[in-house]
Amino acid sequence: MAEVTGPRLIRLSKSCIGDAEKRAVMAVLDREHLGMGAAVQQFEEALGAYFGRPAVCVVNGTAALQLALQAAGIGEEDEVLVPSLTYVASFQAISATGAIPVACDIDAGSCTLNPSDLGQRMSVRTKAIMPVHYAGGVGRLDEIYAFAGRHGLRVIEDAAHAFGTVHQGSPVGAKGDIACFSFDGIKNITSGEGGCIVTSDQEVLRRVRDARLLGVENDTLARFSGARSWDFDVTAQGWRYHMSNLMAAIGHAQLSRRAELAGRRQQLAAAYVRRLSNSPRIRPILSDFGAVVPHIFPVRIDGLADRNGLRSRMKDQGVETGVHYRPNHTLSLYARHARAPLPVTESVYPELLTLPLHPDLADDDIGHVVSILGQALS
Numbered sequence: 058m059a060e061v062t063g064p065r066l067i068r069l070s071k072s073c074i075g076d077a078e079k080r081a082v083m084a085v086l087d088r089e090h091l092g093m094g095a096a097v098q099q100f101e102e103a104l105g106a107y108f109g110r111p112a113v114c115v116v117n118g119t120a121a122l123q124l125a126l127q128a129a130g131i132g133e134e135d136e137v138l139v140p141s142l143t144y145v146a147s148f149q150a151i152s153a154t155g156a157i158p159v160a161c162d163i164d165a166g167s168c169t170l171n172p173s174d175l176g177q178r179m180s181v182r183t184k185a186i187m188p189v190h191y192a193g194g195v196g197r198l199d200e201i202y203a204f205a206g207r208h209g210l211r212v213i214e215d216a217a218h219a220f221g222t223v224h225q226g227s228p229v230g231a232k233g234d235i236a237c238f239s240f241d242g243i244k245n246i247t248s249g250e251g252g253c254i255v256t257s258d259q260e261v262l263r264r265v266r267d268a269r270l271l272g273v274e275n276d277t278l279a280r281f282s283g284a285r286s287w288d289f290d291v292t293a294q295g296w297r298y299h300m301s302n303l304m305a306a307i308g309h310a311q312l313s314r315r316a317e318l319a320g321r322r323q324q325l326a327a328a329y330v331r332r333l334s335n336s337p338r339i340r341p342i343l344s345d346f347g348a349v350v351p352h353i354f355p356v357r358i359d360g361l362a363d364r365n366g367l368r369s370r371m372k373d374q375g376v377e378t379g380v381h382y383r384p385n386h387t388l389s390l391y392a393r394h395a396r397a398p399l400p401v402t403e404s405v406y407p408e409l410l411t412l413p414l415h416p417d418l419a420d421d422d423i424g425h426v427v428s429i430l431g432q433a434l435s
């Protein structure tokens with residue numbers, strides 16, 4: 058794709074779409090069944106084979122989280138423990154159910170939920186934990202599951218960043234209670250927008266399949282065969298959260314390319330780590346890409362005082378950067394639920410900067426970004 062004018066901008070992130078995705082979309086358009094049907098069923102089957110257990114596709118990752126929480130019986134009067142340092146989608150999905158998101162602190166190294174912080178945030182109303190696999194790493198997930206097991210809590214993993222990451226020899230989502238993925242345009246694989254819920258819990262599966270179709274019971278199979286049911290019952294609140302065939306076609310093609318896309322992210326991130334190893338002030342949040350598929354490449358810059366200035370100097374040199382994320386306990390809607398200070402989140406956040414990462418970056422781009430960062434810092 059040709060940039061028309063000006064110096065080339067190295068984008069923070071972007072969708073990476075090839076001929077396979079374009080052909081798949083054209084095939085759906087030719088069949089003139091754009092809604093939820095055979096293409097969604099095929100994408101779900103392919104995801105199920107990948108995870109080794111069922112996946113239910115929905116319209117986006119936020120909807121996946123909301124439906125998973127609701128299917129697990131979480132709602133009004135309940136509390137969910139969640140790291141403050143996450144996209145607001147995690148918090149919104151919890152509050153959409155009527156439950157209260159209780160902001161928890163992180164480990165400084167990985168920026169993932171610190172299991173040692175859970176005890177002091179818990180109350181009699183706590184029903185679930187939502188760990189967030191920040192940047193693609195799962196952090197101390199086993200300790201979080203152990204804590205949940207001791208206290209009888211559900212675990213709904215926000216795995217939006219972690220499609221393809223392997224933990225204890227299995228892909229994230231293959232084990233554990235419930236995992237939710239996002240297939241939004243810039244995630245590790247995309248279906249345009251989209252997401253899925255992965256679990257072995259048959260009751261949760263049944264509830265999310267109904268809830269994504271306005272609570273119309275047992276409509277999924279009928280839809281897959283092109284015939285929706287007209288004489289149905291509804292016993293629970295539902296939403297229009299299903300995935301369309303158009304989205305599923307893109308997602309399925311991307312799933313087939315997952316090794317290529319993941320490998321490229323890993324190569325580029327490893328190149329960043331090598332290039333940054335001479336800069337003691339700059340510490341990558343992720344550094345081992347054998348098992349982790351990096352979704353973003355955040356670094357912590359020691360003593361960083363003026364992040365906005367740094368970002369605009371880099372932008373002037375053609376390098377886009379990001380900030381992941383403003384802590385949710387500082388947002389007006391959620392500040393009132395903050396239970397105790399979050400010292401690690403508050404000290405890490407001002408020093409975080411996310412460097413460009415997507416599979417279409419060239420090898421040379423990495424060195425270029427690192428040198429522009431060095432100049433902008435000096």
Ligand SMILES: *Cc1c(COP(=O)(O)O)cnc(C)c1O
Pocket residue numbers: 117118119120143144146147189215217218238239240241250251252
């Ligand atoms: C992208 C994302 C989501 C939500 O996914 P959408 O598909 O955008 O709704 C949730 N949590 C995190 C951490 C994300 O990055």
